Amino acid sequence: MVGRESHVGFTTNPHALSESIVRLARQQTATTRTEIAEATAAGKSIITQRVAELVGAGILIDEGTAASTGGRAPRALRFNRGGALLIGVEINAARIDVVATDFTGTIVLQTSEEHDVRDGPVATLARVIDLIDRVKHALPPGSPPVLGVGVGLPGPVDFTAGSMVSPPSLPAWNAYPFRARLARALGTEVWVDNDVNAMVVGERALDDDRSLQNVIVVNIGLGIGAGLFIDGRLYRGSDGGAGDIGHVAYGDSNVPCFCGKTGCLSTIAGGVALTEMARSHAGGSESAILGEVVRRAGRLTLHEVADAVALGDPFCIGIVAEAGRQIGRVISLMVGVLNPSLVILAGELCVDSDVLLTAVRTSVIAHAPTIASRALEIRNSRLGTWSGAIGAAQMCIDELLTADRIRSWVESGGRAFAEAPAVVAPAVSARPVH
Incomplete structure (x- = not known):
């Protein structure tokens, strides 16, 4: 049972509450409606309503009854970690790595190609688009939808603008709107950050000690x-x-x-x-x-x-x-x-x-x-040379699971996530193939 001291903060904004519920389920901090109500200080009726919406959108899965501590057994919930895919890209000086992962960071597909980043942003963008298209087309039929793309670039990045800022060795990349151009080409939301920042996100997401x-x-x-x-x-x-x-x-x-x-x-x-x-x-x-x-x-x-x-x-x-x-x-x-x-x-x-x-x-x-x-x-x-690409994919999660985005999914009446994972991930090699 989650105690009152763990409140994540109650708000009258229903979709901010939904964001908190999803976060608790992702972290497995609270896995029943009762625990979520205690963690958020929200009433059970509003929690039941929000949970029903999240289950309807495919974001949460109702797993049935959990272990009872007395009285009627509660119903357990879990985040649908395999119900959608993310694509992560790391661009370093000599190579482009691309992975498709689920929301746990487990690699579903991966590919790598040698590329000299000094060829400039236009040529690099073309190679990234081609590699992402290859990964998408290689996914098995019935795979979950791809909800976002994250990119790690080899230099200082303005996260809001989605472009590099005065990279010392890559002047042609300065202020090039990489995120906007990639998002337009893919028709998918894209986030861009420094490659080492992406590595931090990947290492933390997959570390045993969260x-x-x-x-x-x-x-x-x-x-x-x-x-x-x-x-x-x-x-x-x-x-x-x-x-x-x-x-x-x-x-x-x-x-x-x-x-x-x-x-x-x-x-x-x-x-x-x-x-x-x-x-x-x-x-x-x-x-x-x-x-x-x-x-x-x-x-x-x-x-x-x-x-x-x-x-x-x-x-x-x-x-x-x-x-x-x-x-x-x-x-x-x-x-x-x-x-x-x-x-x-x-x-x-x-x-x-x-x-x-x-x-x-x-x-x-x-x-x-x-x-x-x-x-x-x-x-x-522990992720070898794939940490940047994995982290770039994981970087999308906090940007995707916001109150506003959850609201749009719920109000659309459709399923944002697939009903169940449809892909079995192969083993991850430590190094890209040269």
């Missing part, structure tokens, strides 16, 4: 960025630039950065820097494993560096460990300021090896204030 309120995700790709979930909310900053740690001037380095400054963290510890260092040693005596990896792949990217680390290449292990130590020192500053309970490392260097993780963890413990780090957990992402 109570975590202060989480930082650090993505180490060609550049370095952080997503911040602080006091239970995604923190974007005043202009969408929060967490852009790759362009923080660090140490005494005078290496020029493509942002126009010198000594940025990305220039000494980002994927571009690591790939250049590896390229100068590929095939040498201290990097024979990397040489073999490059020979088989026919190229040298961060993916090959990660493979060489996993296979035990001494040179690649050394440069990744040093990068981890430098990244860890910057993370230690964030830990001292924000005091998170969890730091998650994401990106290809964190999939098949703990080299980067060990170096980051050691550096943070050595440099962060003890009071802020003594209970801190630092670990690799």
